[in-house]
Amino acid sequence: MFATVTSDCIECGACEVICPQVFRLNSYEIAEAYMNPVPQDAEKSTKEAAKSCPVAAIILE
Numbered sequence: 001m002f003a004t005v006t007s008d009c010i011e012c013g014a015c016e017v018i019c020p021q022v023f024r025l026n027s028y029e030i031a032e033a034y035m036n037p038v039p040q041d042a043e044k045s046t047k048e049a050a051k052s053c054p055v056a057a058i059i060l061e
């Protein structure tokens, strides 16, 4: 599974809190998915982060 964050991100930080193994705010304070492909043991929390994103900015493939 691959995760990407679109420019719709509003920098709320929720994904980083839910799944720090995959998401982080970068130096511009916009979330990025820095761990691709998503490690198997992080797939559940990655999906949870995507569901929790208030602007649906996390795309999973």
Ligand code: SF4
Residues within 6 Å of the ligand: 005, 008, 009, 010, 011, 012, 013, 014, 015, 016, 023, 031, 049, 052, 053, 054, 055, 056, 057, 058
């Ligand atoms: S949860 Fe969504 S809006 Fe919030 S930082 Fe992550 S990608 Fe951005």
